[in-house]
Amino acid sequence: MNSIFSGTRLRDMIRSIRACKTAAEERGVVRKECADIRASINENDPHDRHRNLAKLMFIHMLGYPTHFGQMECLKLIASPGFPEKRIGYLGLMLLLDERQEVLMLVTNSLKQDLNHTNQYVVGLALCALGNICSAEMARDLAPEVERLIQFRDPNIRKKAALCSTRIVRKVPDLAENFINAASSLLKEKHHGVLITGVQLCYELCTINDEALEYFRKKCTEGLIKTLRDITNSAYQPEYDVAGITDPFLHIRLLKLLRVLGHGDADASDLMTDILAQVATKTESNKNAGNAVLYECVETIMAIEDTSSLRVLAINILGRFLSNRDNNIRYVALNMLMKAIAFDDQAVQRHRVTILECVKDPDASIRKRALELVSLLVNENNVKQLTKELIDYLEISDEDFKEDLSAKICSIVEKFSPEKIWYIDQMLKVLSEAGKLVKDDVWHALIVVISNASELHGYTVRALYKAVLTYSEQETLVRVAIWCIGEYGDLLVNNVGMLGIEDPITVTESDAVDVVEDAITRHNSDMTTKAMALVALLKLSSRFPSISERIKDIIVKQKGSLLLEMQQRAIEFNSIVDRHKNIRSSLVERMPVLDEATFNVRRAGSLPASVSTMAKPSVSIPNGVAAAPLVDLLDLGSDDIMAAPSSSGADFLQDLLGVDLGSSSAQSGASPGPKAGADLLMDILSIGTPSPAQNNTSSVDLLSTAGINNNPSNALDTLSSPAPPHIATSASAGGMFDLLDGLSPSPSKEATNGPAYPPIVAYESSTLKIEFTFSKPSGNPQETNVQATFINLSPDTFTDFIFQAAVPKFLQLHLDPASSNTLPASGNITQNLRVTNSQHGKKSLVMRMRIGYKLNGKDVLEEGQINNFPRGL
């Protein structure tokens, strides 16, 4: 075979690929080309290598695999000619990277080429090395590269400098070797060499303290002079960009000075003049100038304090904020956030401009501006700022409203000077963006309202008025309903009028209208409706004259399709109808909710880490917090309103206290099954003999009534039909033995009622479990189960432990097992007592987990037992 069929030219191949109309067509062309190239490679003809590799590179750029061409790179690199080497190195850089072992094979060629007499070849080698060398290659060839830093040709010096940058990145130990060579580069006049030298020094300073010390001591002044020269230099067309001579060099010099000045007062001192000069003299009407100014500001911020420079820097940023170019505004906002740490005052001066940026059309600028504003809030400016933000809230984009309202709420909570102002602002926010406000925010509002007894009248009146206008803001409606329920009497009698108020006429019927409307409106959610029912119950006591009407509304909800509403309606109606004597004390004014405790709960973590002084602005609401506020009067309600908390301690506490109701009120996202399974694992974990109840890590959160209504979404993900009630037995005894003192003596026969057939509850290759059943006398809901565990393996089981979990409608008690050692083919027994509260309606079901040691290894077996006989 000769090279008559040398295939298409590169241009032709590109053309034919571009002419393809479909992906399949393109694949076909590429396949053919690759086949030709492979064939050509196999012939080992050097003539076509160059073109083959060029084609392969193009094909690679299209996204096709081209590994078979890697060796061609090597062959080309090893060729004597420049064009071959050039394309060989190019291919190398494109088709390989430092992680590939093939690359090592190039080391020798590289070494030779670094020593080549043709400096253009040297350049090729430096380029390839600098772009993709591995740590090993770096180490091998470092001496060569170091030498080349002082080569006669500036092009080589530049490349060697940058190649060295990569070498020291890969092998930081080698940094010392380059210090001297690098510092000599700083004296260069050639811009290209200078900038690469500066970059090398920067790299050395960041990875090696000795280098940093050296350059700081020996080179700071020289660098300052260089920067001054270039700042003052006459127009140089070759390097000019928008009136600045080589802005890139400016920027690199500033970066290096930053590293040298940071943490060192003397070095910083030396630089202040030049920094001031750059800051004041640089033209800022074009991006190039602003890029330099930006770098200058960064440097000023990083070096040791000279407050006049800092003020200068912040003023530059302030000017940036008014620049039409949104890139400039964006970088300014970023920097100002850092600047606040140094000089809050200086940044405060630009508050107005920053506020304007909150209204910027660009979403990322708005976001940053909002962050920045919230960092600027203090007691003095909070009222003004809040007013501006709320004014903007009314006109802002929907997608921004959520962030904005959340920020306003957190600002208001943190800095509110007086309760009435806080309430006013919150009402405004809820009226504008109530739908978007998170639960912890309106819960906090209710806590504050409850604590501001002198404002109860004012608040309920304000809420009443607001809810008439903004009835679609769910959160506002909820807060209003709660207040009307609590303080309805104050509302209709204009009690507690403040000087600023005008009296309003609200009849009892008007007030009930609002509450009724919340129930009947089709887009009210469960929480709102449920809260409305509670409010009605309260009002039936507070407004005796229209008690009948209220009763009618409640009665109507008995037929609600929502189970929660039905239940409440029935219970409340029962109170209204038949328990009038206790009703008024039931619905007495709510005791003031303790703010300190609320804050603790709200922070969601162990009390030690929470300060109860200021309300912490917390992002994730702890499910606990919801409970005391809304459910104190919930008679047996299982309404779940808060979003789930995500800490493990809460899950445990959820499990312990939970009395879960219907799942219709689930809110928030459930964690994935993994979290749930892990949690169950923890509780059922082998080797923790004490049951979950003994876990004390969440002790504080377990106090008082709060626990009962927390979602435990982790449990939703288990496959059992309803969340399980966990019981474990400690084979070592523990709590149950002390309390029960029962010895395991199951009766094998049924004493009362029908006999139930035994079942094989579980069987694996090593273990079999059989259950036999009996009913103790008297109680059809109770079943005694004797479990027999049979070792099917030829070796002994030790440390055997059986654990089980059952759904909520069952209660399970385990007696200790007869032993926790099972010899081969032997067995042990263990008694279980199951109480089925849904006896006759639901069958028994159980998840179990068994652990034991077999031949020194831990074994875990799990399963679900679904084959209990019916009727147990």
Added chain:
Amino acid sequence: SNLSLQIRFILLQNRQGKTRLAKYYVPLEESEKHKVEYEVHRLVVNRDSKFTNFVEFRTHKVIYRRYAGLFFSLCVDITDNELAYLECIHLFVEILDHFFSNVCELDLVFNFHKVYLILDEFILAGELQETSKRAIIERMSELEKLE
């Protein structure tokens, strides 16, 4: 923490997402590279011109600018000077424009290897190698003579 500030990769892509140039200064698997190119394209192609030229990309950021139908994207450290890289992109475009005499996308397609060679004179190891357009063009002519 690594304070090293360098360019991590440079991409030239057209509006359809076709890659016209992809230079990586950090090692990435081929499949990762494709993912990166796909993601960056998605990020930049739909951004309104009223938005900034900087987008957060994973733990870094991408500075980009559109020239006619081509997006030039640079991935840099999140703390680095965005405005400087905008200048960098512009200089590269000017160099290409000069080299190809009013460059258009087709020039870059049929001469892709030259584009890489030019880039290799402009940036090395993720750092700026030369800031003079003239110097780079001259160098390219010298090298062409050796071909």
